[in-house]
Amino acid sequence: MKFTMTWLKKHLKTEATATEVAEMLNRIGLEVAAIEETGPDFSGVVVGHIITRTQHPEADKLGVCSVDVGESEPVQIVCGAPNARDNLKVAVAKVGAVLPGDFKIKKSKLRGETSNGMICSVRELGLGTEHEGIWELETDAPLGTDLKDAIEIDSETVIEIEVTPNRGDALSVYGIARDLAAAGLGELITDTSEITSETADFDIAHEGCSYLAIASLKNIENKQTPEWMKSQLEAIGLRSINPLADITNYVMMDLGQPMHSYDASKVSGALKVTSATAGEKLEGLNDETYTLSSEDMVIADDTGTVGLAGIVGGVSTSADETTTTALLEAATFNKVRIAKSGQRLQAITDSRYRFERGVDAKLPRIALKKAIDLAQEICGAEVVSVQEKQASATEILQLDFELSFLKSFGGVDMPKQEVVDSLTKLGFKVEDKGDVLGLTVPTHYHIFDGGSQDVVEEILRLKGYDAIPAILPEMIPVNALDDADYFHADRGARRALASAGYLEAINYSFIPQKHAQSFGGGQDSLRITNPITSEMSDMRPSLLPGLLMAVKKNVARSESHIRLAEVGHIYTDKGQTLKAAGVRFGGFKHWQAGSVKEDLFALKADAIALLESFGHDATKLQTDDKAPEWFHPGRSGSIGLGPKRFVYFGELHPAVAKSFGLKGRVYIFEADLDAMSAIKVKPKKFELSQYQAVNRDFAFLVAEDVPAEKLLQTLRGADKELVKEASLFDVYQGEGVPAGFKSVAMSLTLQAMDRTLTDDEINKVSDKVVADMSKRYEAELRS
Amino acid sequence: MTDLHQLKTESLDAITQISTVAEIEELRVSMLGKKGKITALMQGLKDMEPEARKTFGAEVNAVKTEVAQAIESKKQALETEILNQKLLSEKIDVTLPAAPKEVGKLHPLSYVTEEIEIILARMGFSAAKGPEIESDYYNFTALNIPEEHPARQDHDTFYLPDAEDGTKRVLRTQTSAVQIRTMEKHKAPLRVMGAGRVYRCDSDLTHTPQFHQVEGLALDVKGKITFAHLKGVLQQFMDSYFERHLNMRYRPSYFPFTEPSTEVDIECIFCSGKGCRVCKDTGWIEVLGAGMVHPNVLKAGGQNPDEVQGFAFGAGIERLAMLKYGINDLRFFFESHQSFLKHFGQSAVKIRR
Numbered sequence A: 001m002k003f004t005m006t007w008l009k010k011h012l013k014t015e016a017t018a019t020e021v022a023e024m025l026n027r028i029g030l031e032v033a034a035i036e037e038t039g040p041d042f043s044g045v046v047v048g049h050i051i052t053r054t055q056h057p058e059a060d061k062l063g064v065c066s067v068d069v070g071e072s073e074p075v076q077i078v079c080g081a082p083n084a085r086d087n088l089k090v091a092v093a094k095v096g097a098v099l100p101g102d103f104k105i106k107k108s109k110l111r112g113e114t115s116n117g118m119i120c121s122v123r124e125l126g127l128g129t130e131h132e133g134i135w136e137l138e139t140d141a142p143l144g145t146d147l148k149d150a151i152e153i154d155s156e157t158v159i160e161i162e163v164t165p166n167r168g169d170a171l172s173v174y175g176i177a178r179d180l181a182a183a184g185l186g187e188l189i190t191d192t193s194e195i196t197s198e199t200a201d202f203d204i205a206h207e208g209c210s211y212l213a214i215a216s217l218k219n220i221e222n223k224q225t226p227e228w229m230k231s232q233l234e235a236i237g238l239r240s241i242n243p244l245a246d247i248t249n250y251v252m253m254d255l256g257q258p259m260h261s262y263d264a265s266k267v268s269g270a271l272k273v274t275s276a277t278a279g280e281k282l283e284g285l286n287d288e289t290y291t292l293s294s295e296d297m298v299i300a301d302d303t304g305t306v307g308l309a310g311i312v313g314g315v316s317t318s319a320d321e322t323t324t325t326a327l328l329e330a331a332t333f334n335k336v337r338i339a340k341s342g343q344r345l346q347a348i349t350d351s352r353y354r355f356e357r358g359v360d361a362k363l364p365r366i367a368l369k370k371a372i373d374l375a376q377e378i379c380g381a382e383v384v385s386v387q388e389k390q391a392s393a394t395e396i397l398q399l400d401f402e403l404s405f406l407k408s409f410g411g412v413d414m415p416k417q418e419v420v421d422s423l424t425k426l427g428f429k430v431e432d433k434g435d436v437l438g439l440t441v442p443t444h445y446h447i448f449d450g451g452s453q454d455v456v457e458e459i460l461r462l463k464g465y466d467a468i469p470a471i472l473p474e475m476i477p478v479n480a481l482d483d484a485d486y487f488h489a490d491r492g493a494r495r496a497l498a499s500a501g502y503l504e505a506i507n508y509s510f511i512p513q514k515h516a517q518s519f520g521g522g523q524d525s526l527r528i529t530n531p532i533t534s535e536m537s538d539m540r541p542s543l544l545p546g547l548l549m550a551v552k553k554n555v556a557r558s559e560s561h562i563r564l565a566e567v568g569h570i571y572t573d574k575g576q577t578l579k580a581a582g583v584r585f586g587g588f589k590h591w592q593a594g595s596v597k598e599d600l601f602a603l604k605a606d607a608i609a610l611l612e613s614f615g616h617d618a619t620k621l622q623t624d625d626k627a628p629e630w631f632h633p634g635r636s637g638s639i640g641l642g643p644k645r646f647v648y649f650g651e652l653h654p655a656v657a658k659s660f661g662l663k664g665r666v667y668i669f670e671a672d673l674d675a676m677s678a679i680k681v682k683p684k685k686f687e688l689s690q691y692q693a694v695n696r697d698f699a700f701l702v703a704e705d706v707p708a709e710k711l712l713q714t715l716r717g718a719d720k721e722l723v724k725e726a727s728l729f730d731v732y733q734g735e736g737v738p739a740g741f742k743s744v745a746m747s748l749t750l751q752a753m754d755r756t757l758t759d760d761e762i763n764k765v766s767d768k769v770v771a772d773m774s775k776r777y778e779a780e781l782r783s
Numbered sequence B: 001m002t003d004l005h006q007l008k009t010e011s012l013d014a015i016t017q018i019s020t021v022a023e024i025e026e027l028r029v030s031m032l033g034k035k036g037k038i039t040a041l042m043q044g045l046k047d048m049e050p051e052a053r054k055t056f057g058a059e060v061n062a063v064k065t066e067v068a069q070a071i072e073s074k075k076q077a078l079e080t081e082i083l084n085q086k087l088l089s090e091k092i093d094v095t096l097p098a099a100p101k102e103v104g105k106l107h108p109l110s111y112v113t114e115e116i117e118i119i120l121a122r123m124g125f126s127a128a129k130g131p132e133i134e135s136d137y138y139n140f141t142a143l144n145i146p147e148e149h150p151a152r153q154d155h156d157t158f159y160l161p162d163a164e165d166g167t168k169r170v171l172r173t174q175t176s177a178v179q180i181r182t183m184e185k186h187k188a189p190l191r192v193m194g195a196g197r198v199y200r201c202d203s204d205l206t207h208t209p210q211f212h213q214v215e216g217l218a219l220d221v222k223g224k225i226t227f228a229h230l231k232g233v234l235q236q237f238m239d240s241y242f243e244r245h246l247n248m249r250y251r252p253s254y255f256p257f258t259e260p261s262t263e264v265d266i267e268c269i270f271c272s273g274k275g276c277r278v279c280k281d282t283g284w285i286e287v288l289g290a291g292m293v294h295p296n297v298l299k300a301g302g303q304n305p306d307e308v309q310g311f312a313f314g315a316g317i318e319r320l321a322m323l324k325y326g327i328n329d330l331r332f333f334f335e336s337h338q339s340f341l342k343h344f345g346q347s348a349v350k351i352r353r
């Protein structure tokens, strides 16, 4: 909502400056978005003096002027104005000046004569319509003075406020003035006189309209909209259309009541409010055509629908510059109806905007009076009749307000008299009942659904929130301890991955459909109906596509070593799941280490570290070689416990890599953090033995397809009590090992809590290892 | 006598000529060894007169000691030199670059979220979560934003197809939905915070279609928690986060789910309120929206508004991160440029004090 200071002062008697008004508006909840000065829209224009004008040798209509602009030398300017002459003060746009319309003045040549600037007319400076010749200045300002300082130019201060949806009352200059007056910034001087009327002969056949008034005017002379009204409307961004339309627009901005003007000669019979016929079309004044439903409320004459009630008038019957007899309409419409129709028809108009935020039911009678007065004054109109009808009574909201609530809820103490005064200033009717105030809420408040809380808001709004002290509340018992999972899983995973060397990324939750489909998603139920772009259409089924896109972008930016991870939700038909994923790609060169390339086992170590950070015991987890189809089928697997798989890891399928434009091996993992944290791992007991530990190394010859993890489990399982550690330190295939076999070297650490192990005991475990390996995997001990 | 002096001179002269440990050992043996020349003189003492033996014995002893010391120090000098030469031959160029250590970083938004959570947790707020694909009911209706409410238009909501049971689904436009879900499960007194992703169908210099919010809700029995406590908590929140005391300004505003509502500004941290480019010369920067929970929202959450009251607040995490860490382009947050993540990311071992 925009208004000018001039307009405001028609409603508010105040000495306050625009800055003071803006400060107060901010304080009372009408946030100021901008303060602008209208007026001169030029720069670099100075006062100059034409010393001589001589005829241009090549052009009859041009003169060559020598102009003193207060500099050491006069400048030469070619000018075609008939009134350019010797010894004349003029407005000179020097080279570099900018005139309205972003017109930059440059040095030029006109028919062979140099011109260093331009001598301006009033119109060229945007200060009026006069363009018969150059502006003849009457000023004593020294030559070279900036024109804006030399002359008084009418300017206007325009204040723009952002009106929140609850402040339908502030969508007019009157409403803003009323609030400022209540806050003590001046005195409200709005003329609120109302129409006098006769009984209506029109019909309100719709429950969405509680009141309708129509004034009939004749003998309208189509004069111009007066300059003062035009300039006010233009200052707040409204285009002047024709006098009657300008009057209704002006009254809407002035008082807040949307109105409409009809050409009476185009209306057949009496107007009425009724329901639209489903499927009928209305051509609106805003150049939009609407297809209506029976839910829409319309204004109709005997021939049918002529306007969409409270939203927009129709083209067929609206007043225009040829209108001589007119009908002016002011009504009260139900805001929910208008909002729903407006939403359904996607109709965005100033009228709907006000009605759906609520228009004071008192306004139509005042607004119609003002519109009639203006039509008489501007168009010389004569009033034929003024008719009105009240279909249903205006709802009046009353409530009891306990004074103690201000302290127990608002946290601030105020004397009763101050409370009563501010509420009265805001338009409440206040009845003092002792500890309770009986309140009648003024009809210009429309969202008052919070009862006493709304009253507190109104009082504090005027008082200023600064009056409320800042006090820390007392501690309360810890209530929702279920946040431990969140901190461990979500926050913990981020730190675990950063510790493992990953740069944490946050990618978009929506990805292109083709990516979603490649990673097990892409179903219609998870596609956004109104995406920003087709690249952001599907809720991600995996964190990996986003990370792979990020790899591509980084490679394009010449990054050669990528290590990115993300922790976030993925979405399926069952809901959202918290996951973590990482990608390693490329490598680096170093004089010592040579060419270091990322590899699968570096990534597997990260996955294990993540699992361990959730309390899982790496020695109890099982790895298999099964992973979704976007992994390389021979170089991928999963880690989990039994049927529960926590992490998929491995090399990205080369075909998928190619679809992301990635060349080379890409290593990825994705972990299900919800599943990982759902299993509560019992902490291991800590024990420290005082006795010597012993190591035994083994090398087995075994078929190459026996998974290493099976061998390690066998080694670890050889003795529950004595095995402290089992590790694998070499895998060898080649000379000395038969084809189809591999040699696996492993180390076993044995230790007892209560004794030094005897050779017998050690040998017994060793023998069992050898026997188990042979029995389970036909592994043969190499000597 | 001459012998003795001659031997001493001979020995000391020889030492100065010697350049290897072997030679010095040789000299030691020839002078002080079992068959050495000085040793022989010592052995000759027993044939002398007692008086002469005493005098000469002392002299021989002195020479013996002097020569032994000279040999030993020469030996040490030679050994030191050998060691020095060996060490010098081992010289390496320590200015060679070390292999790059892979230092991971937390995303700046993750770190800032943690900072905020720690600050709020200190004031008794527990963390709560909610779904990002949210029903129209939790995102709007339960928050006192019925279908025809003008505020719905300000939300630029992303929609998903209706659920099978007909439920209208949206991407949550605010974390406030977490309020209702929490109230349904817990009774007052309670304090919860919810941080996470939210979505708006808007994309330009200052808007990304995905961003992060943090939400706080505190409820207690009537009279125990007021607007003054809201101000207390927000002051503590901002002072802790920016690590200094800040002036704050509360402007009346409107959110459908709070009444009264307020928009909260902090004094501009770049100019301390004097006015600069960042604060558009106002001296203030808007950082929070807050208010007292609307009775309709309490009802929707299963609380009795006649018995319970409280406050709620929300803030944009990107904005807080940009202000504190000097990040000047919102869109960088979701671009995943490693250079950005390395620069603005925070160490995993860094913990907020």
Ligand SMILES: [Zn+2]
Binding pocket: B268, B269, B270, B271, B272, B273, B274, B275, B276, B277, B278, B279, B280, B281, B283, B284
């Ligand atoms: Zn500033």
